[in-house]
Amino acid sequence: MNKQTDNRLMEWTINKAQTEFKDDVRLMLEHNTYTLPEDVNVRYMNGFIVNSDKFIGLARTFIINGIGYDYWQRKWENYEDLAEARGYYTTSLIDSEIVYYKDEEDKQHFLYLQAKLRANLADPKYMYERGLEWLDKVMDLYKTLMFEEILCNVRKGAGFIIDYLSVAVACVNQRYFKRGIVAQTDILSEMETVPENFIELYKQIAGSKNVDELKNLCHEIIALTRSFFKAQNKWASTKPHQPDYKYLASWYQECSYYFRRLYYYCDNNMPEMAFHQSFNLQSDLDYLMTDYNISDLDLLSFFDTGNLEAHKAHSKIVEQKIVSEIEENGVKIEEYSTVEEFVEKNS
Numbered sequence: 001m002n003k004q005t006d007n008r009l010m011e012w013t014i015n016k017a018q019t020e021f022k023d024d025v026r027l028m029l030e031h032n033t034y035t036l037p038e039d040v041n042v043r044y045m046n047g048f049i050v051n052s053d054k055f056i057g058l059a060r061t062f063i064i065n066g067i068g069y070d071y072w073q074r075k076w077e078n079y080e081d082l083a084e085a086r087g088y089y090t091t092s093l094i095d096s097e098i099v100y101y102k103d104e105e106d107k108q109h110f111l112y113l114q115a116k117l118r119a120n121l122a123d124p125k126y127m128y129e130r131g132l133e134w135l136d137k138v139m140d141l142y143k144t145l146m147f148e149e150i151l152c153n154v155r156k157g158a159g160f161i162i163d164y165l166s167v168a169v170a171c172v173n174q175r176y177f178k179r180g181i182v183a184q185t186d187i188l189s190e191m192e193t194v195p196e197n198f199i200e201l202y203k204q205i206a207g208s209k210n211v212d213e214l215k216n217l218c219h220e221i222i223a224l225t226r227s228f229f230k231a232q233n234k235w236a237s238t239k240p241h242q243p244d245y246k247y248l249a250s251w252y253q254e255c256s257y258y259f260r261r262l263y264y265y266c267d268n269n270m271p272e273m274a275f276h277q278s279f280n281l282q283s284d285l286d287y288l289m290t291d292y293n294i295s296d297l298d299l300l301s302f303f304d305t306g307n308l309e310a311h312k313a314h315s316k317i318v319e320q321k322i323v324s325e326i327e328e329n330g331v332k333i334e335e336y337s338t339v340e341e342f343v344e345k346n347s
Contacts, residue, residue: 003041009064010043013071014100016058017048024056025049026076027110028100033091033178039067045099047072047092049079049106076109083113085120085130088167090176093117121174125235131171135229138164142222151211158214162202165225169194172232195228243292245329252322253334255284259319266312271305278303278311285318294325 010030017025031046050056050073059073082093094117101107120126138161145157166184170176173191177184185199201221208214258281265274278299285297297318303311326333336342 006042009069010045010099013045013058017100021056021058022102024052025058025100026051026102026106027098029092029096029110030099031092031096033095034180034182042067044069045071046096047074049074049076049110051075079110079113083116083120085117085127085171086133089180090117091178091180094121094176095178121176124174127171127174128229128232128235131168132229134164134168134171135225138168138222138225142218145218146215149211151209154211154214155208158205158208158218161218162205162221165198165221166202168225169198169228172229193228193232195224198224198228241291243329245292245326245331248288248292248322249326249331249333251284251288252326255281256319258284259315262315263312266308266315269308271308274308274311275303275305278315288322292325294321297321 013028017028025048027049028045029047029049030043032040032043048058048071053075055073059071061068061070063069078087079093081087082090087093094114096114098107098110101110120130141157141161141164145154145161148154148157163181163184166188167177169188170191173193175187175191177187185202188194188199188202198221201217201224205214205217205221208217258277262274262277262281265271265277282299285299288294289297299311299315299318302314323333336345
């Protein structure tokens with residue numbers, strides 16, 4: 001038998017807004033998707049909007065008959081951010097009902113924000129990009145997790161990782177979790193595109209009690225989701241890239257000195273400096289391999305502190321590949337034998 005709906009708390013709250021806080025409260029909302037089934041008969045205000053930074057007396061927490069209530073004061077900016085599909089509590093905008101508003105303009109502004117959120121959810125490219133933002137947050141969480149050793153802290157971090165990854169996957173599906181973490185895996189299983197084994201790994205992480213296992217499982221589910229996002233990217237540019245070899249020549253004219261330094265460190269048996277110069281240079285070489293389609297500019301895979309002579313020889317091969325790429329594409333490297341030659345040709 002269903003309990004009779006109890007409106008007393010809602011009526012008390014609306015009366016307070018209309019009397020004691022009539023100059024402050026612009027809008028009051030009812031949102032109950034997180035409410036337990038046994039408590040849904042009690043109607044209450046979940047959040048309200050004011051145009052001020054000051055907290056008013058209506059913003060409070062209290063407990064009635066074992067149920068905790070949070071009268072959450074917010075500003076329009078909070079809901080405007082949610083309308084961009086960037087917040088965690090998407091449901092608190094899209095599933096809220098207006099129970100009181102000061103002016104028709106306030107009501108229409110809230111309805112506009114709900115409509116804007118629905119439009120954003122309907123845009124697959126936009127939601128894919130929002131999902132990438134959640135994936136970035138997970139990468140930051142994982143960096144911290146790897147340095148934790150206490151089981152409680154590792155479990156906490158792992159929990160946020162699977163939660164945020166689930167939100168990221170939901171974004172790709174243009175969905176959100178109406179009830180937060182409730183039945184999250186069930187809702188994921190209903191989505192059209194989910195990384196293979198994602199739900200299984202989610203459950204393993206929830207059940208694991210071992211620090212090292214948790215870290216390994218988190219690495220696995222993150223790697224899986226990263227691959228999933230790459231596969232789901234339908235918006236990568238298909239326009240042929242036209243490399244700018246004049247820019248490449250300019251890069252080389254500056255960065256040839258990086259190679260010169262590297263050779264010096266190799267010749268003088270300075271392995272740490274040679275390594276440092278190599279990994280810095282590699283970051284630029286990775287870019288060249290992608291943008292100029294130059295194969296095998298790998299300086300680091302075979303780096304050996306005990307054989308810097310071989311590393312120097314390999315690095316010279318890499319440097320020559322770049323020079324050849326420039327010259328074969330009709331660009332002349334601006335190079336002079338002496339300062340006198342430079343001055344003479346540039347006067």
